[in-house]
Amino acid sequence: MRVLLVDDEEELVSALAERLSLRGIDAAWASTGQDALTRAESQTFDIAVLDVKMPKMSGLEVKKKLQEKYPDMKFVFVTGHGSEDYFQAALSESGTAYYLVKPLHIETLIEKLNEALKE
Amino acid sequence: MRGLKGGIAGRRTHRLRSDMSILARLKPRFWDHGDTGHEPYKHLFNFRRIWKLTVLLTAGVSLSPVISMAIFDYNVTRDAMESEIALRSSRLVSNCRRTVSFFLAERKAALDFIVHYQSFQKLSDPAALTELLEALQKAFSGFADLGVIDSSGRQRAYVGPFELVGKDYSGQEWFEEVLVRGIHISDVFLGYRQIPHLVIAVKHELPDGSFYVVRGTVDTKRFNDLLSELEVSGGGDAFIVNHQGTIQTPTRWHGRVLEKMPLPVPDYSPETRVIQYKGMDGEPLVVGYAYIADTPFILMIVKHHEDLMQPWYKTRKELFAFLAASITVVLLVILGVATYLVNKLHDTDEKRMATLHHMEYSEKMASIGRLASGVAHEINNPLAIINEKAGLIHDMFMLKKEYAADEKLIRLVESVLSSVERCGAVTRRLLSFARHMDVETQPIKFKEVIEEVLGFLGKEAEYRGIKVNVEASDEIPIFKSDRGKLQQILLNLFNNAFAAMADGGRLDIRVYRRSAESVSVKVSDDGCGIREADLERIFEPFFSTKKKKGGTGLGLSITYGLVRELGGDMNVESKVGIGTTFTVTLPLEPKQKRSLKT
Numbered sequence: 077m078r079v080l081l082v083d084d085e086e087e088l089v090s091a092l093a094e095r096l097s098l099r100g101i102d103a104a105w106a107s108t109g110q111d112a113l114t115r116a117e118s119q120t121f122d123i124a125v126l127d128v129k130m131p132k133m134s135g136l137e138v139k140k141k142l143q144e145k146y147p148d149m150k151f152v153f154v155t156g157h158g159s160e161d162y163f164q165a166a167l168s169e170s171g172t173a174y175y176l177v178k179p180l181h182i183e184t185l186i187e188k189l190n191e192a193l194k195e
Numbered sequence: 196m197r198g199l200k201g202g203i204a205g206r207r208t209h210r211l212r213s214d215m216s217i218l219a220r221l222k223p224r225f226w227d228h229g230d231t232g233h234e235p236y237k238h239l240f241n242f243r244r245i246w247k248l249t250v251l252l253t254a255g256v257s258l259s260p261v262i263s264m265a266i267f268d269y270n271v272t273r274d275a276m277e278s279e280i281a282l283r284s285s286r287l288v289s290n291c292r293r294t295v296s297f298f299l300a301e302r303k304a305a306l307d308f309i310v311h312y313q314s315f316q317k318l319s320d321p322a323a324l325t326e327l328l329e330a331l332q333k334a335f336s337g338f339a340d341l342g343v344i345d346s347s348g349r350q351r352a353y354v355g356p357f358e359l360v361g362k363d364y365s366g367q368e369w370f371e372e373v374l375v376r377g378i379h380i381s382d383v384f385l386g387y388r389q390i391p392h393l394v395i396a397v398k399h400e401l402p403d404g405s406f407y408v409v410r411g412t413v414d415t416k417r418f419n420d421l422l423s424e425l426e427v428s429g430g431g432d433a434f435i436v437n438h439q440g441t442i443q444t445p446t447r448w449h450g451r452v453l454e455k456m457p458l459p460v461p462d463y464s465p466e467t468r469v470i471q472y473k474g475m476d477g478e479p480l481v482v483g484y485a486y487i488a489d490t491p492f493i494l495m496i497v498k499h500h501e502d503l504m505q506p507w508y509k510t511r512k513e514l515f516a517f518l519a520a521s522i523t524v525v526l527l528v529i530l531g532v533a534t535y536l537v538n539k540l541h542d543t544d545e546k547r548m549a550t551l552h553h554m555e556y557s558e559k560m561a562s563i564g565r566l567a568s569g570v571a572h573e574i575n576n577p578l579a580i581i582n583e584k585a586g587l588i589h590d591m592f593m594l595k596k597e598y599a600a601d602e603k604l605i606r607l608v609e610s611v612l613s614s615v616e617r618c619g620a621v622t623r624r625l626l627s628f629a630r631h632m633d634v635e636t637q638p639i640k641f642k643e644v645i646e647e648v649l650g651f652l653g654k655e656a657e658y659r660g661i662k663v664n665v666e667a668s669d670e671i672p673i674f675k676s677d678r679g680k681l682q683q684i685l686l687n688l689f690n691n692a693f694a695a696m697a698d699g700g701r702l703d704i705r706v707y708r709r710s711a712e713s714v715s716v717k718v719s720d721d722g723c724g725i726r727e728a729d730l731e732r733i734f735e736p737f738f739s740t741k742k743k744k745g746g747t748g749l750g751l752s753i754t755y756g757l758v759r760e761l762g763g764d765m766n767v768e769s770k771v772g773i774g775t776t777f778t779v780t781l782p783l784e785p786k787q788k789r790s791l792k793t
Contacts, residue, residue, distance in 0.1 A: 085576055091583035098587075098594045156575040177626070178575055179582035179619040182590075 077193065078120060081105040082112040082138060083127040083154070095182055101189075109133025109141075116142055123150040123189055150192040152185075154178060223534045225541035238548070242541050249533040257525050265518045269511065276507040281469040284483035284496060287425070288467045291433060292485040292494050294421055299380060299490060302395055305335050306409050310399035315407050318343045318352060325354045337414045339387055344370070344396075344408040355412065356387045373398045373408050380490045383415055383443040383452065391415045391443075391452050419444045431498040436460065437491045449497065458482065461493065471500065549756065556753050560683065571625040578618050585611040624650050639676050641706045641714065642667040648685045652693065659698040667706040671714055674783040680757045681781075687754040688718045688777050695722025695775060713763075715780040724771040733767065761785070 079101055083089040089105040096103035104119060106112035109130060116124075124142060126135035139151050156178040174192050176185060225242035309318070309327060317323050324341055331338045340355020348365025364370040373379045379396040386392035396410040422433045422444050434446040440460040442450050449456055457475050461468070467485040474480045479500035486493050589608045591598045624647065645665055649656075656663050692702050701721050709715040725733060734755045758765040762782045769775040 085580060088576075088580045088583050091580070091587045095583065095587050095590050098590045156572060156579060177623055178579035179615055180579065182586055 077189065078102045078122050079104070079189065080112060080115060080119075080121040080124040082107075082109065082124060082130070082135065084108065084130040085127075092180070092182075092185075096186075099182075099186065101186070109135075109138040112138055113141060116146065121146075121149060123152065123193055125152045125154055125185070125189070128153050128155040150174075150195065152176065152188050152192055154180065223541075224538055238541075238544050240540060240544060242537050245540070246533055246537045249537070250529055253529045253533070254526060257529070258522060261518070261521055261525070265514060269514060272510060272514075273507060276504065280481060280498075280500075280503045281483075284469045284481055284498060285467050287427065287433075288469075288483035288485050288494060288496050291422070291425060291496065292467065292487055295418070295435065295492070295494055296487055296490075298418060298421065299395070299487070302335060302337070302411070302413055303378060303380075303397060305331060306395060306397045306411055310397060310407075310409050315343070315345075315399075315401070318407075318409065321352050321354060321360075324352050328354045331411070337417045339392060339412040339414050342410045344410060346406050351407075369394070369396065370408070378489065380492075382437045382441065382491055385453065386412060386414075391419075393443075415444065425496075427496060427498065430502045431496060433494070433496045435487075435492045435494055438493065443492060456495075458495075458497070461495075472497075474499075549752070553753065553756050567625040571622040574618070575622045575626070578615055578622065582612070582615045582619070585615065620650075637675065637678055638673045639678055639681065640673055641671050641716065644678060644681055645685060645704060645706070645716075648682055648689060651686065652689055655693060656702075659693075659696075659700075661693065661696060661699065662701045663704070664701065665704045665706075667704075668708070670708050671706055672783065674714060674781075675785055676761055676781060677785075680761055684754050684757050684761075684779060685716075685718075687750050688779070691750060691777075692718055692720035692722065692775070695724075696720050697722070709780050712784065713780050713782050715778055717776055717778045719774060719776040721774040724773055724775055725767070725769040726771055730767060730769060734765075 079096060081089045081093050081096075081103055082105070083092075084107055086107045089107060093103040093105040104115055104121070106115050109132060112124070112126075124139070126138055128135040130138075135153060135155075139153075142149055143151075152174040154176045174188055176188065223246070225246070309331075313323070313327070318327075324343065328338060328341045331341065340353065340357070340359075342353040342355070342359060343351050344364055345351050348363050348367070348370055350359055350362040350364065353359040353362075369379045369381060373396045377398045379394070381394035381396075383391045383393050392412045392414055394410060394412050396408050398406050398408050400406040418435075422435065425433045427433050430448075432447040432449055434449065435443040436456050437443055438460065440456045440458075442452050442454050442456050445452055446456075449458065458472055458480075461470060461482065461484045463486055464484075465486070467483065469481060469483045472480045472482050481498045481500050481503060483496045483498075484493055585608050589605065589612060592600055592605050592608065642665070645667070649663060649665070652663075655661075689702070696702070703717070703719040705717045705719075707715055707717075733751050735752060755765055758779055758781070762785055764780045765777065767775065767777050
């Protein structure tokens with residue numbers, strides 16, 4: 077499983093990547109949407125974990141762009157924000173309830189990743 | 196559109212106390228609500244004053260013409276009646292006087308005829324005089340005797356029951372009068388056989404300057420019959436008195452013949468007059484009288500004023516009854532209309548106030564929501580970082596050889612992680628609460644919402660040893676409603692219950708299917724309960740039993756408003772010392788919104 081983690085909180089996303097790596101999951105991370113797209117060009121990913129709310133390019137936009145290029149890619153959304161709009165938007169984008177609220181439970185995240193990939 | 200309060204009144208489960216007086220029941224809604232509340236939730240109007248002013252003004256304006264017309268009509272009809280009575284009396288007296296005058300004139304004329312027709316010599320002959328008397332008695336009833344008196348006053352001939360021949364009348368008053376006036380009609384006296392009589396005397400002057408007088412005594416029976424036959428209305432009495440007030444003919448009520456009349460002698464008047472007297476017992480009398488010319492007589496017709504006025508009294512009674520009925524109807528209409536209008540005004544104002552503080556409440560809740568979500572969000576990100584960092588440390592201890600498993604450090608980092616988990620739960624709850632602030636409707640699991648709300652109160656319940664028991668049957672379907680409002684409703688109810696309970700109390704929450712279209716939640720506490728008198732008012736804005744402890748009195752009215760907005764209903768049962776149960780019933784499908792703002 078190759079995972080791309082995208083979150084504007086570098087501290088968070090780097091630690092998370094390391095934790096996944098410790099569990100044998102191939103995780104790369106990016107702290108902006110643009111960075112994520114560049115990353116995706118050089119490397120193939122099965123799934124992306126996107127923070128919904130990011131400066132400049134939101135998780136939803138990143139998802140759209142990635143999906144255009146890599147139609148097989150799966151997505152899981154993560155948010156720290158409770159706004160209903162984001163909630164609804166993320167729900168409709170991810171199709172099912174692949175939507176997690178921070179702070180994350182690492183086990184829950186892995187579970188969701190596996191579920192999403194099985195689809 | 197009865198407004199918040201009216202709606203509540205119609206749905207309360209408890210009854211008005213039966214011992215309430217009718218007056219208290221009739222008391223309009225606004226009566227005691229003139230000055231409750233504080234700025235800006237003060238009523239705009241003093242309803243009691245408006246009501247009083249309206250009633251007084253309209254009653255004054257509408258009743259004064261009615262009353263003045265009635266007074267005017269009263270006076271006019273009474274005056275008409277009085278003058279009618281006077282006129283009738285006067286006519287009767289005139290007719291009667293004519294009859295009496297005619298009676299006397301007839302007899303006087305008879306004597307006149309005799310003196311003109313017969314010579315003095317012939318009249319002095321007792322046989323001829325007897326013949327004349329008989330003829331007179333036949334032609335004109337009532338003649339008792341007949342006498343002829345010469346100029347010296349000596350009775351020259353007499354026929355009748357007495358022996359009066361040769362009697363000297365000179366110097367007597369009546370004889371002097373005949374000499375001067377040519378005629379005399381005497382007062383009535385008790386003559387022969389104690390029958391009342393009167394005397395008529397006429398003087399006849401001869402061509403040689405001498406004269407003689409013919410004197411006849413007339414029995415007054417005919418006279419009396421004339422008067423007693425009169426039909427006098429009004430308990431009336433017709434009789435004749437002389438100028439001294441001595442009764443001359445029988446009366447019904449005013450004494451016997453030759454007694455003094457109990458009324459004053461009326462002043463002289465050449466024509467018929469009607470006056471009013473006070474009778475012996477103070478009763479008002481209508482007296483019609485006439486002085487009969489050339490006689491010492493006054494004809495009197497006395498009637499009782501009261502009796503004459505009987506028809507008028509009947510009219511007056513009808514007038515009063517009509518007036519009373521009109522006044523009653525007018526007053527009832529005015530009271531009804533004024534009460535209705537002021538009630539409407541009151542309801543509208545009440546609604547305005549409710550809307551006002553509902554708006555303020557929504558505003559407040561929105562601010563709290565924004566604040567909560569802002570704080571939660573700000574805390575959430577660093578929290579997530581702490582979570583990941585601590586998680587990483589934990590992972591390293593667990594998974595990497597070089598860090599090996601240091602039991603103590605692992606425990607420490609696990610404690611950090613569990614604290615983060617707790618903080619995360621709080622922020623999630625805050626975010627979810629804030630998230631639902633502006634939503635219309637969405638699918639809701641009742642039990643989930645209850646647990647969400649109880650989450651806020653969990654700590655308090657724990658500290659105070661309050662046992663919370665949630666019972667929600669599985670049949671409760673997922674239903675559509677406004678999650679945020681439902682949360683607020685439940686939070687308010689739970690808060691109220693907590694406030695009412697002592698430490699160690701018990702809160703029962705039971706959700707059940709009310710009907711095919713509705714679901715109910717019962718929130719029962721075993722707290723202090725609500726007094727029966729207060730039960731009626733607890734949904735009213737600004738009604739609080741906790742004002743001194745800082746209550747605003749808005750909580751339940753707002754809760755009620757929210758329930759109504761969700762198309763639901765709410766009622767309360769309570770017993771002092773035992774506890775209170777609030778029941779909220781909500782429709783499974785949102786109905787047409789019954790908003791307070793419309």
